[in-house]
Amino acid sequence: MVSNNFIGSGNFEKHSPTLPLGGGGANLDDLISISRFYGKDSRFVIAGGGNTSYKNQKKIWVKASGYPLATITEDGFAVLNRALLRYMSEKEYSNDPTEREEQVKNDLATATITKDKRPSVETSMHNIIEYAFVVHLHPTLVNGLMCSQNAEKELTNLFGEKLIYIEYTDPGYVLFKKVDERIKEYRQRFSEEPQVIWLQNHGIFVAADTIDEIKSIYDSIFTKLENAIKTPIPTGERATCGCTEEILPALRMMVSTENLKTLKVRKNELIKYFYDSKKHQQNIIKPFTPDQIVYCKSNYLFFNDESPEQVIADTKKRIPEFVSKFGYLPKVLLIKGIGLVAVGGHAKQCDIILDVFEDAMKVAYIAQSFGGAHPMTQTQIDFIDNWEVENYRRSVSNTQSNGRVENKTIIVTGAAQGFGEGIAECLLREGANIVVADLNEEAGKATTERFNAMTKSNRAIFVKTNVAEINSLQNLVHETVCHFGGIDCFISNAGVLRAGGLEDMTPENFEFVTKINYNAYFLCTKAVSKVMKLQTAHAPNNYYSDIIQINSKSGLRGSKANFAYAGGKFGGIGLTQSFALELAPFRIKVNSICPGNYYEGPLWSDPDNGLFVQYLKAGKVPGAKTVDDVKEFYLAQVPMRKGCTPEDVTKGVLYLMEQCGETGQALPITGGQVMLN
Ligand SMILES: [Zn+2]
Numbered sequence: 001m002v003s004n005n006f007i008g009s010g011n012f013e014k015h016s017p018t019l020p021l022g023g024g025g026a027n028l029d030d031l032i033s034i035s036r037f038y039g040k041d042s043r044f045v046i047a048g049g050g051n052t053s054y055k056n057q058k059k060i061w062v063k064a065s066g067y068p069l070a071t072i073t074e075d076g077f078a079v080l081n082r083a084l085l086r087y088m089s090e091k092e093y094s095n096d097p098t099e100r101e102e103q104v105k106n107d108l109a110t111a112t113i114t115k116d117k118r119p120s121v122e123t124s125m126h127n128i129i130e131y132a133f134v135v136h137l138h139p140t141l142v143n144g145l146m147c148s149q150n151a152e153k154e155l156t157n158l159f160g161e162k163l164i165y166i167e168y169t170d171p172g173y174v175l176f177k178k179v180d181e182r183i184k185e186y187r188q189r190f191s192e193e194p195q196v197i198w199l200q201n202h203g204i205f206v207a208a209d210t211i212d213e214i215k216s217i218y219d220s221i222f223t224k225l226e227n228a229i230k231t232p233i234p235t236g237e238r239a240t241c242g243c244t245e246e247i248l249p250a251l252r253m254m255v256s257t258e259n260l261k262t263l264k265v266r267k268n269e270l271i272k273y274f275y276d277s278k279k280h281q282q283n284i285i286k287p288f289t290p291d292q293i294v295y296c297k298s299n300y301l302f303f304n305d306e307s308p309e310q311v312i313a314d315t316k317k318r319i320p321e322f323v324s325k326f327g328y329l330p331k332v333l334l335i336k337g338i339g340l341v342a343v344g345g346h347a348k349q350c351d352i353i354l355d356v357f358e359d360a361m362k363v364a365y366i367a368q369s370f371g372g373a374h375p376m377t378q379t380q381i382d383f384i385d386n387w388e389v390e391n392y393r394r395s396v397s398n399t400q401s402n403g404r405v406e407n408k409t410i411i412v413t414g415a416a417q418g419f420g421e422g423i424a425e426c427l428l429r430e431g432a433n434i435v436v437a438d439l440n441e442e443a444g445k446a447t448t449e450r451f452n453a454m455t456k457s458n459r460a461i462f463v464k465t466n467v468a469e470i471n472s473l474q475n476l477v478h479e480t481v482c483h484f485g486g487i488d489c490f491i492s493n494a495g496v497l498r499a500g501g502l503e504d505m506t507p508e509n510f511e512f513v514t515k516i517n518y519n520a521y522f523l524c525t526k527a528v529s530k531v532m533k534l535q536t537a538h539a540p541n542n543y544y545s546d547i548i549q550i551n552s553k554s555g556l557r558g559s560k561a562n563f564a565y566a567g568g569k570f571g572g573i574g575l576t577q578s579f580a581l582e583l584a585p586f587r588i589k590v591n592s593i594c595p596g597n598y599y600e601g602p603l604w605s606d607p608d609n610g611l612f613v614q615y616l617k618a619g620k621v622p623g624a625k626t627v628d629d630v631k632e633f634y635l636a637q638v639p640m641r642k643g644c645t646p647e648d649v650t651k652g653v654l655y656l657m658e659q660c661g662e663t664g665q666a667l668p669i670t671g672g673q674v675m676l677n
Contacts, residue, residue, distance in 0.1 A: 031053070031133065031211075034133065034214060035069045037215075038050070038052075038135060038137055039070035043140055045070070046140075046291075046355045048291075049138040050136055053133070053134045055134075058082055059080065060080050061078070062120055062126050063078075064077060064117035078117035078118065078123075079112070079114045080108075080127075081113060085123070085124060097383075131193060131209050133211055134205060135207075136203065139204065140363060141226065141366065142204045144363050144366025144370070145225060146204075147201050147288040147375070148371050148372065149370065149373070151200055154371070159224070164179075164194050164198065171387070195208060200374075201289055201380075206218055231369065233365050234272075237267070238269060240267050240339065243338065247308045247311050248486065250535070251263065252486045255319060255330070261345065261407070262343075262484050264344065264484065265341050266354045267339030267340070274334060274361055275336045278302075285375075288360055288364070290376075299322070300331075300333070301334070316538075329343060332353060340358065342354045347484060348456075404430045404654050405431055405654065406430070407431060407432075408431075409432065410432045410487075411476065411489070412435070414467075415438055418602075418603075421436075422649075422650075423493065426647055427650060433459050433460070434451060435480050435483075435484075438462070441464050447462070448462040459483070463475070468520050470523050481531060491548050491550060491653065492525075492549045492550065495516060496517065498564060499562045513565055514568050517569060518568035521549055525575070525590070529579075532545035544660050546588070547579065547583075547591075548592070548656055548657075549572055551572050553597075555569030556594050556674045557674055569594075576664060577664045581664065584663055590663055590664060591665050592665070594670065594674065596643065596668075596673050597634070598646075599634060600645060638672065638673045640671030642671050644669050
C-alpha cells in the first residue's frame with residue numbers, strides 16, 4: 001500500500017515511490033495478460049467497454065481506441081508523456097463544453113507519443129491514480145449496484161466508508177476533474193492512495209502495483225456483490241419460435257428503407273422475463289450507461305401483441321413514428337414470444353447490440369436487490385448523444401466495406417466442400433452473410449469456422465440440412481431468419497452424380513439422383529419462397545429476392561451414359577421457368593446457371609484419382625498416352641480452353657442478383673462449349 005501524502009495540486013513531481021523510474025519490459029507483459037484476462041470474460045467486458053493501463057514515473061501505456069482487450073498486444077496501447085498529462089489537470093479550459101472537449105482532445109493528442117494511436121478518453125483518470133496498474137471495467141455485477149436507486153447507501157453498507165463514489169457525471173473533462181478532486185480529498189483524509197473508484201451509471205476503477213493484487217480486489221468485490229443479490233438472474237435458453245419467420249423478414253424490410261439491415265434474435269429466460277410483462281419493461285426503457293447509448297442508442301421498441309399479423313401492423317405504424325421522433329432507426333426491438341431482436345448495419349453489429357442490451361437487462365434485474373433500476377436522466381442521455389468522442393468510437397466499430405452483395409443473406413446448399421464451398425467463399429468476400437447448408441456436419445462446421453476467420457462485418461453459419469426433406473429445409477429457413485432476419489438469395493447447389501448407361505443404371509440409383517437433383521429443388525423453392533414473399537411484400541420497390549439453381553451444361557445438352565443426371569438437370573430448367581412465372585409477381589427472380597466442367601478442380605485434376613488419371617488408365621480417350629493428352633482432349637472441346645471455376649459461376653450469380661431484367665433463364669458458363677439457340 002502506498003502511503004504518500006499528496007497535498008495540493010501543484011505537487012507534480014511527487015510520485016508514488018513504488019512506481020518504476022522507466023522502461024516497460026516485463027510489466028507490459030503483465031498489462032497484456034491482465035487486459036486479456038478480463039477482456040475475454042463477458043462478465044467483465046461487453047463490446048468495447050473498459051480499458052487498462054500501466055505506468056512508470058515518466059510514461060503511461062493505455063489501451064488505444066479500437067483495440068479489444070481480449071486480444072490486445074503491445075501494439076494496442078498508446079504511450080503518453082505523463083508530465084504533459086499532468087499539465088492538463090491544471091490548465092484552464094473553455095467553459096463551452098464542445099470547445100472544451102476539443103481543446104482537451106488536442107492536448108491529449110499532444111501528450112501522446114505513439115501518434116498513430118488514439119488513447120482512451122479515460123486516460124487522464126488512469127494517469128492520476130498513482131499505482132502501476134489500473135483496470136477500468138464496466139462489469140454487469142458492478143453496474144447492477146451502480147445503476148440502482150440506492151447505489152451510494154448500499155455501497156457503504158457493503159464496502160464501508162473508505163471508498164470513492166462518484167455520482168454520475170458527463171464523461172470527458174468534467175468527470176476527470178471530479179475524480180481528480182475526490183482522489184485528492186481521499187489522500188488527505190486517509191493518507192493513502194485510493195485503489196477502488198466507483199462510478200454511478202458507469203463502472204469501476206481498480207488500481208494496484210501488481211496484477212495479482214488487482215485480481216484479488218476484483219475477486220473480493222465480486223464475492224460481496226454476488227452475496228448481496230436477493231433474487232438470482234433467470235438463466236437458461238429458450239427455443240426460438242416458429243412464428244419468427246412470419247414476422248422478422250417483414251420487419252427487416254421495414255427498417256431497410258435506406259440500406260439493407262441485418263436482424264438477429266436472442267431468446268432466453270431473462271429476455272422472457274422482460275417481454276412477458278409491461279411492468280418489467282418499465283425498468284429497461286431508458287439506458288443505464290453511456291456504453292449502452294453508444295451501441296444500442298437510447299430508445300427501444302417493445303411489442304406486446306399476440307399474433308404475427310398484429311406485430312407487423314403495429315411495426316408498420318410505429319417504426320416511421322419512431323424515426324420521425326428520434327431521427328434514427330431503432331436498434332433494439334423486444335417482441336413478445338419472439339425475443340430480443342437486434343437491428344444492425346451488419347451481422348457483427350447485431351451480436352454487439354444483443355450483448356449490450358442483454359447486459360442492460362441483467363443490470364436492471366440485479367438493481368432490484370438495491371432499491372430498483374436507476375437509468376440515466378434525459379439531460380445525461382442528450383449529452384452522450386451529442387458527444388463527438390463517442391461518435392468516433394461508434395464509427396470505429398462501424399467500419400463497413402462495400403462488397404457487391406454487402407449485408408445480403410445467401411443460403412448455399414452443399415457448401416460444406418467443393419464447388420459449393422468455392423461459390424460461398426466468393427460471395428462471403430463480397431460481403432454476404434453465408435448459410436452453409438449441408439448434410440456433412442464435420443466439413444460444414446470446419447468451412448464455417450474458416451469463413452468466419454475471413455469476415456469483416458459479415459458472418460457465416462452452418463445448418464445441418466437434408467435437401468430431400470421438407471422439415472429439414474423448414475429448419476434451415478428458421479435458423480437463417482433467426483440469425484440474419486431474412487433470405488435474399490437461395491442457391492440450390494447440392495447435387496449428386498451417378499453415371500451409367502441403360503444396362504448398368506439401377507432403378508434405385510436413378511431414383512436417388514432424381515430425388516436430390518430434381519425433387520429437392522422443388523422442396524427448397526417451396527420452403528424459401530414463403531419467406532421471400534413476406535419480404536418483398538414489405539420491401540422498397542427496387543428490392544428483389546433470388547432463387548438460383550446451379551444446374552449443369554448437362555441440363556442443356558444430353559450426356560452419354562449419364563442420363564439420370566442430365567434428365568434431372570433438364571427437368572430443373574423446367575422448374576426454373578415455371579417457378580419464375582409463378583414468383584415474378586412477388587419480385588422473386590428464379591434462374592439457373594449451367595456450368596461446364598471444373599477441369600482445374602480436384603474432381604478432374606487430382607493427381608492420384610482425378611478423372612483425367614482415371615480416363616487415361618481406362619483408355620477412354622483413344623491414342624492418349626499421358627494425363628496431358630487426356631486433358632488436351634477435353635480442353636479442345638471448350639472454345640475458351642479453360643474449365644469453369646467457382647469464381648466464374650459466382651460472377652454469374654452476382655449478375656443474376658444485380659439485374660432485374662430477366663427471370664426464368666438458364667445461364668451457361670461453359671467457356672463456349674454449349675451455346676444457346
Ligand atoms: Zn468507462
